[in-house]
Amino acid sequence: MITEQTDIIISGAGLTGCTLAALLAKQGISSTIIESSNSAFKSSSARKDPRILSLTPATKRILSSIDIWHQLPVGKIGGFEKIHIWDDDTKADIVFNCSDVCAPALGYIVGQAVLQEVLEKLINSIPIINTMTGVTIASYIEDDGMINCELSDGRVIKSRLLVGADGANSQIRNLAGIAVECIDYHQKAVACIVQTQIPHDKIARQRFLSTGPLAFLPMHEENQCGVVWSTQSELADALLVLDDREFCLALEEAFESRLGEVQRCEQRVGFKLHRNQALSYFNRLCVLVGDAAHTVHPLAGQGANLGITDAAVLSQLLQQAKLDDRMLVSRQVLRNYERWRKTENKKMTLILEGLKNFFEAENDLVSFIRGNGMMMINHSPFIKNRIMKYAMGLSGDVPSIINGPLIKEFI
Numbered sequence: 001m002i003t004e005q006t007d008i009i010i011s012g013a014g015l016t017g018c019t020l021a022a023l024l025a026k027q028g029i030s031s032t033i034i035e036s037s038n039s040a041f042k043s044s045s046a047r048k049d050p051r052i053l054s055l056t057p058a059t060k061r062i063l064s065s066i067d068i069w070h071q072l073p074v075g076k077i078g079g080f081e082k083i084h085i086w087d088d089d090t091k092a093d094i095v096f097n098c099s100d101v102c103a104p105a106l107g108y109i110v111g112q113a114v115l116q117e118v119l120e121k122l123i124n125s126i127p128i129i130n131t132m133t134g135v136t137i138a139s140y141i142e143d144d145g146m147i148n149c150e151l152s153d154g155r156v157i158k159s160r161l162l163v164g165a166d167g168a169n170s171q172i173r174n175l176a177g178i179a180v181e182c183i184d185y186h187q188k189a190v191a192c193i194v195q196t197q198i199p200h201d202k203i204a205r206q207r208f209l210s211t212g213p214l215a216f217l218p219m220h221e222e223n224q225c226g227v228v229w230s231t232q233s234e235l236a237d238a239l240l241v242l243d244d245r246e247f248c249l250a251l252e253e254a255f256e257s258r259l260g261e262v263q264r265c266e267q268r269v270g271f272k273l274h275r276n277q278a279l280s281y282f283n284r285l286c287v288l289v290g291d292a293a294h295t296v297h298p299l300a301g302q303g304a305n306l307g308i309t310d311a312a313v314l315s316q317l318l319q320q321a322k323l324d325d326r327m328l329v330s331r332q333v334l335r336n337y338e339r340w341r342k343t344e345n346k347k348m349t350l351i352l353e354g355l356k357n358f359f360e361a362e363n364d365l366v367s368f369i370r371g372n373g374m375m376m377i378n379h380s381p382f383i384k385n386r387i388m389k390y391a392m393g394l395s396g397d398v399p400s401i402i403n404g405p406l407i408k409e410f411i
């Protein structure tokens, strides 16, 4: 028995799924979000996540287009003007400065839970978005150009497209029979918020160790940073069970006391790190976005940015089809989405993987190239400029929301 009909069903109410629903609603396209967690869309305290995200100016533009950015509490958004990275082995370093690309900031720092809460509030206020929590999609069948999803509680919903935005272990990807290439990094990232003795000065800092990168992301408060310490799983497990004082000392030592004493840390959470790439991004009337399609190493803070850009591209292509009076969802639309985003996401994945391997290699020759290469890049404004624009999400094949005014603003 069909209980509901909607234009698009989105499985997963994370950053990607919620952004997509809001972008579609702007074009008058209705959606139903199916979220397995019971606590979603209810209260702020329910979805705790200690991750502090680095968001690109391109993502800021997408989130501004759905009126999210200005709803983020001012005291919860940090901006960084510089990035300082250095190699533990050779001591070579690179500094990127926003003034070199005439931009007000290289990126922004926001808590994942803060952004999630604001997005969920927005979704709750949009009449053409329906949400169902505490349920999953048990199975689906395609029938005459429509898709019928049977939920875990027996209800059936009909729509024109099913979007898998249900994260790295996507159930929709499995139901659609889409294969995934997975590489286990045998690393975990320990994420937490810390208080430091020396102010961060709006600089995002990252030390590359042979065991993995350690990042301090500058939050709104001048002595507060979000830490992402990616390291071998056994070491991460040991760090997670230290008491707060011992952890702060270990962190301070690993970070060479660059911000003085680490005075306090909040709750620590470990995330297993792996790289996933779905071999295709769609199968018939089912399409993947965000971590369901690709999961990357957090070393350059790109995962959520890629997912939010997937959402912008998919909504742009669906809007174009609607304006052209074509079928809202067709194989052509989904193929264009796949071609566009798979190419861009793959490029970023390969760069991140290359950086990870490059900095973790303990071979003398690689170490020599690393030290000299970093020195050369640091003295080459042209290369640094190109790297910055790419990392800011302002180059490559970008959706029209990002293109135009924003790029002009920065060039």
Ligand SMILES: Cc1cc2nc3c(=O)[nH]c(=O)nc-3n(C[C@H](O)[C@H](O)[C@H](O)COP(=O)(O)OP(=O)(O)OC[C@H]3O[C@@H](n4cnc5c(N)ncnc54)[C@H](O)[C@@H]3O)c2cc1C
Pocket: 011, 012, 013, 014, 015, 016, 017, 034, 035, 036, 037, 051, 052, 053, 054, 055, 112, 135, 136, 137, 165, 166, 167, 168, 170, 171, 172, 189, 190, 191, 228, 271, 289, 290, 291, 292, 298, 300, 301, 302, 303, 304, 305, 306, 307
């Ligand atoms: C330590 C760490 C630091 C990071 N830092 C950054 C950063 O600085 N910048 C950045 O851009 N990215 C960063 N990322 C990556 C970023 O957190 C993810 O890429 C992003 O959260 C992915 O969002 P998503 O909505 O695609 O997936 P998810 O966040 O995984 O959301 C999936 C949603 O689907 C729901 N769900 C799961 N299964 C089902 C199901 N069967 N049915 C229905 N619902 C389901 C889940 O409950 C969840 O709500 C970091 C990641 C880590 C681990």
